[in-house]
Structure formats: structure tokens, C-alpha cells
Amino acid sequence: MSDAPIFAIDVDLVRGAFKRTVRFESNQRVIALVGRSGAGKTSLLHAIAGLVRPARGYIAIGGRCLFDASTRVDEPAHHRRIGYVFQDARLFPHLDVRGNLRYGAPRGRGDERFVFDHIVELLGIGDLLTRNIDGLSGGEAQRVAIGRALLSQPELLLLDEPLSMLDPERKAELLPWLQRLRDEVALPMVWVSHSQEDTARLADAVQRLE
Numbered sequence: 001m002s003d004a005p006i007f008a009i010d011v012d013l014v015r016g017a018f019k020r021t022v023r024f025e026s027n028q029r030v031i032a033l034v035g036r037s038g039a040g041k042t043s044l045l046h047a048i049a050g051l052v053r054p055a056r057g058y059i060a061i062g063g064r065c066l067f068d069a070s071t072r073v074d075e076p077a078h079h080r081r082i083g084y085v086f087q088d089a090r091l092f093p094h095l096d097v098r099g100n101l102r103y104g105a106p107r108g109r110g111d112e113r114f115v116f117d118h119i120v121e122l123l124g125i126g127d128l129l130t131r132n133i134d135g136l137s138g139g140e141a142q143r144v145a146i147g148r149a150l151l152s153q154p155e156l157l158l159l160d161e162p163l164s165m166l167d168p169e170r171k172a173e174l175l176p177w178l179q180r181l182r183d184e185v186a187l188p189m190v191w192v193s194h195s196q197e198d199t200a201r202l203a204d205a206v207q208r209l210e
């Protein structure tokens with residue numbers, strides 16, 4: 001077993017005129033990232049995912065170095081084994097639910113950590129498999145998006161405000177599934193949230209960007 005913290009991050013993020021340093025270490029598995037609008041939450045997720053390059057510093061998660069400016073480590077995004085769930089699900093409209101879940105799932109090795117039938121059961125989406133995307137509720141679409149992310153066999157899950165576009169009823173419906181995800185999928189997760197209440201329910205620790 002490695003003694004490395006689950007999250008070890010110290011980066012300078014630069015996006016146009018925006019510049020900030022984010023530094024934290026944590027041994028908690030599920031982190032809520034909170035802070036005012038424009039504080040840099042999405043920018044940090046993008047840096048972890050390899051979609052933007054920090055101007056300085058390092059990102060190591062689960063003892064795995066994803067980026068280190070001093071040693072010129074910069075794992076390409078597609079090698080980082082990260083599942084990314086967006087606010088608006090971003091499912092493929094030309095595929096049905098099954099097609100979306102199958103998209104990008106490595107085939108045929110037989111030793112995958114996340115298996116199709118288990119993920120479908122975990123997220124309660126078995127009845128949706130042949131449905132078109134445009135007929136799904138916001139909460140159903142998010143569950144499918146999470147399933148698609150897990151079936152890409154990630155080692156880390158990033159969720160950018162998965163509840164924020166839902167009305168209160170749909171949100172109440174989705175929350176227990178997200179709690180189940182947190183409890184039954186033993187992956188590190190970073191959860192961007194605006195809501196103190198969601199944060200308290202879903203995260204082991206809160207990281208605030210001022």
C-alpha cells in the first residue's frame with residue numbers, strides 16, 4: 001500500500017485574465033469542490049482531466065502522477081482513466097441508452113472492474129435501455145451519463161454540478177442514486193457543488209475555492 005494521499009494537488013491555473021493557485025491534500029475519497037461562481041472549480045476539474053494545462057505544479061490522485069511541471073509529466077487526457085460527468089449529461093442523441101452506455105467501454109477483456117449488468121442495476125436504468133435520449137428526464141439522463149462514465153473503467157470520477165440543472169423533484173429523485181454511487185463505487189470522486197445541503201449529503205470532505 002502506498003502512503004500517498006488520495007488527492008495531492010498544487011497548481012497554478014491560468015485561463016485568460018483569470019489566475020489562481022489551488023493547493024490541497026486529502027485522504028478523503030469523496031471531495032466536494034465549492035466556491036463562488038468564477039472561483040475556478042470547473043477549471044480545476046479540467047486540469048485534473050487533462051483538458052487544460054496548469055502553468056505550474058502537480059496533480060497526483062490515488063498515488064498516480066497525472067501532471068508534474070517540474071518533471072514534465074503530462075499524461076494525455078485519454079490515458080488518465082477519468083470519468084467526467086457534466087451538468088447537462090451530454091448524452092449522444094443518435095444512440096439509445098444502451099448505445100450510450102456501450103460507447104467507449106473497452107470490450108471483451110473480461111476483467112473489467114465495472115461490468116455492464118452491475119452498473120445498470122446500481123443506477124436503476126434497466127428499464128431505460130432501449131429508450132431514446134430525448135425522452136429521458138434530467139435525472140434519468142444523469143444516471144445514464146454516470147453509467148457511461150463508469151463503463152469507461154475510470155480510476156477517478158469528476159462530477160461537475162450534476163444536480164444543478166434539475167428541478168427540486170428530479171433532484172430529490174436523483175440524490176439517493178448519487179449516495180448509492182458514493183457508497184458502492186470505491187473510486188475517488190470530485191464533486192462540484194453550489195449547495196451546502198448536497199455537499200453535506202454526498203461528500204466526505206469539502207474543499208473551498210475562495
Ligand SMILES: Nc1ncnc2c1ncn2[C@@H]1O[C@H](COP(=O)(O)OP(=O)(O)OP(=O)(O)O)[C@@H](O)[C@H]1O
Pocket residue numbers: 015016017018035036037038039040041042043044
Ligand atoms: N477558456 C477560457 N478563456 C478565458 N477565461 C476563461 C476560460 N475558461 C474560464 N475562464 C475564466 O476563468 C475563471 C474561472 O472559471 P471556472 O469556470 O473555472 O469557474 P467556476 O468556479 O467553475 O464557475 P461556475 O461556478 O460559474 O461554473 C472565470 O473568470 C472564467 O471567466
